[in-house]
Amino acid sequence: MSTTDAVPVSLAEIARIAGVGRAAVSNWRRRHDSFPARIAGTDVSPQFSLAEVEKWLRENGKLDSIGGRELLWPRFEALGSRDDSGLAIAEAARRMQSPRSPVSDELTPTARKLMEEAAKLGRSDGPRETFEFLLQRWLETHVRQLSTTPPPLAALMARIALDARIGGTDEELTVLDPACGTGHLAAAAVQEASGSRLSVLGCERDSTLAALTSARLAFLTDGQDVGTDIATCDALRDDPFSTVQADIALCNPPFNERDWGYEELATDQRWTHGLPPRTEPELAWVQHLLAHLRPGGAAVVLVPPAVASRKAGRRIRGSLLRSGALRAVVALPPGSAQPHSVSLQLWVLRAAPDGASAGPPTQDVLLVDATRFGRSGTRESGPHWEHLRTFTLSALETLDAPEAVLPDGAVRVPLIDLLDDEVDVTPGRYTSVAAEPSGDELPAAWKEAEALLSDLARHAGRLSELKFAADKPQTTTSVGDLVKAGALTLRSGQQAADGSTASAAGSVPLLTVSDLLTDGAPGGRVPAGSAPAIVEKGDVVVAGVVRAYKAWVHDGPPTALGPQLYALRVDSTKLNAHFLAGCLRAPSNGRQAGTHASSSSRVDVRRLQVLQLPLREQEAYAEVFQSLRDFEARLGQVGDLGRGLVSDVSDLLAAGGLTF
Structure with missing residues (x-):
């Protein structure tokens, strides 16, 4: 050749x-x-x-x-x-x-x-x-x-739409995606509505993407009572399902598209809320979805944040609010989908149910700010999907329960407050105001800060009494030698499968280095059988990368570890877990075991050094190590609470009302 x-x-x-x-x-x-x-x-x-x-x-x-x-x-x-x-x-x-x-x-x-x-x-x-x-x-x-919808976001959108609809039955559902791409949303709807008899309809003007969607759905629905029809066409200009009424509709429309058919569709009957401006193609897709919903049906559409506030679309937004069609807006963290640099939004739409009055079913709209579930500096890995899904669904559970207590970050805004000259439905504009502390909450927060500071002072007093003998020789051994001696076992975490998602049943939380760089909580789940390294309570976890280097004793449920995380299980007759974690946690230990000097370098866990001490002395060291860890934790709590108090009091002062 x-x-x-x-x-x-x-x-x-x-x-x-x-x-x-x-x-x-x-x-x-x-x-x-x-x-x-x-x-x-x-x-x-x-x-x-x-x-x-x-x-x-x-x-x-x-x-x-x-x-x-x-x-x-x-x-x-x-x-x-x-x-x-x-x-x-x-x-x-x-x-x-x-x-x-x-x-x-x-x-x-x-x-x-x-x-x-x-x-x-x-x-x-x-x-x-x-x-x-x-x-x-x-x-x-x-x-x-290509612009695709990440599987976790597609699953969230499908679940929201299924939960938001009114009436109908779960036995037979019609699902519509008028801009289906490679079929992520349609596939998610099939999975989320498993057990129902489905009719999945989709449009895609790119024939290659339409063919791939058909192939994907054919595999996914094999053996199930699901009918699929994926048409190759432009749904706005040439709608093949013009007479269809869907139970749920999902859409991630083309981004920043100006040639969507403004001139030829100027008199289209779908524009019941007004002709979409040339610069607002997303509002054309919103009305297209509403035109295809049966009474009580629900739609979820992914839109750029500017759609919530641009001046050109305010009349249509106002009409959507007054008619009750726009029921909720969810602001997602940056990185949730392309384009990754902006905080996209989910608009939850619903057609008026049969027999409903001309006015909206309620006099407010649910606005949800979920931007805090992003991962700082890790755009490609996406947000904390599990936390984002749990929070968003818990907030939207209250969609038709005006008396229900909303989670922090969600707020009901009366229509009278939205129907002003701007008709801005950006969640962050209203949730920050709703988060202001009440008259009782602020004094309680100051009391909590006072208690934390007192506890911090007690820890500082005890730790200040420690004495060190600089000339006392100490011998150390490496983690690798301890493994050979049978004092501990070492397992390495691995990368989860691309795009994999796992339901709560039969799965465990997944902790990654990206999680440690944000809030430290596991951001995903994996099937328990697919995880080579699962830490149990009492195991020592080590992050083997310089920028996130740390070691601690795991005190939670069984958790899978991602790449560059290591699980160490000690033989309790030879090693104290808290003593081991304390020795490994020393910053100098991580630097000496690092492969090179950059912040992204790996740490060779087997080269980390541990003091050689009898078990009784290890226990004494472990107690001091734990006290030092408690001091660090209290310090972080004081910092977080203090910053919150400064922010809240500053807002209250700027709003006036201080009494002298």
Whole structure:
């Protein structure tokens, strides 16, 4: 095969195929003269022939079991065109389920041959698993050209819509997504409404995305009572479901699109709340969804934050409020979906139920500010999905219960306060006002601060009495040696599967380094059986990265650990867990065991040093270590409470009313 015909693969692709790290592949290349020569790329980013790489890996025993999917994917990527590779994946999925089905004429001869190989592999390795693998790699490759809805957000939107509707039955539901993309929202609706007889309708003007959505839903609904109809069209200009009334509708409309059909749709009957301005395409999608809801049906649409406040859309927003169609607005943390840099919003819409009066069912709107559940500086990993979902659903449970107590961050705003010159429905504008402390809360907060300061002073007094003998020699040993001696066992956390979500049943919380850099609470869940490192109460956890280095004794429920987190389980006859955590927590210990000086460097946990002391002396040290940890915790509590008091009192002073 000539180099022009060869399928190129990078070092990272070779590492994926062999199931090793990229450094290992670079090492093979340096040490083995027989390693394939570069056929393209540069010295920094070389590319190699897939066929030559596969042959070399086989001959050198680097492939214990060939990963057929990994070997197949570079050939899809080599097709060059996003549409060619996407259609080939969709056709392969169809052939996996129906081997005798006709092949699309849109496929090139090369894509057709590759599709047949993929279908054959899928039938032997698992059709759905093979399709999901190829789809995920396709999405990762073309991430800059596509706007997708993350699975956790799609699941949240589907659950909100299902809970918000009034009337109807759970046995038979019609679901509509008029801009379905690759089908994340439609798939989430099928999963959230499991057990119901569903009719899933979708529109997508990109034929490749429509084909992939159809393939995804075919696998997801196999064996279920679900009918699907995915049309290739522009739903605003050419609506194929104009007579359909859906129970729920979900939509993540195209972002920042100005050519949505303003001129040709000026007299469309869907604009019952007013003709959407040219610069407000999202309000066209909102009215499109409402036009397709049955009485009492609910819709959830993802919109940019400016839609809540732009001057051009105030008349339509006012009409949506007065009619009761707009029931709630949820402000999401930045990073929840593309574009990641802004705090997107969920608008919860509902059609008036049968027999309802012309006016709204209530005289207020629920505004929910969930922006605090974001992860600072970790945009790609998304927000704390589990916390975000729990908080949002708990707030929206009160949608039709005006007397219910709202969680902090949610507020009911009377329509009279919203229907002003701006008609601004941005949650943060109102939730901050609602969070002001009452006359009884502020004195209680000062009392709490006083108690914390007293407790902090007691800890400081005790710790100030500690004496240290600088010339007393002390011997240490490493964690690695303690493992060899059987004094403890060491397990490493691992990355969860991409895009995986787990329900509460049969799953455990997942703690990652990103969680430690924010509020320290686990931000996700994983199936218990898929987690190689689960810490139990009494285990020691170590964060093996310099920027988040810490060690502590776990005192919560069983929790799975992500990458760069380690679980140490001690033999209580040889080691005290709190003593071990205290020794490991020393900042100098982490620096000495670090691989290099940058904040992103790893810490070699096996090189961390621990004092060699008898168990009785360990217990005395452990008591002091715990006192020091309590002092640190109180210090943090005082700081948090103090900052809150300063903010609250400053707001109250600025509003006036101080008595002398």
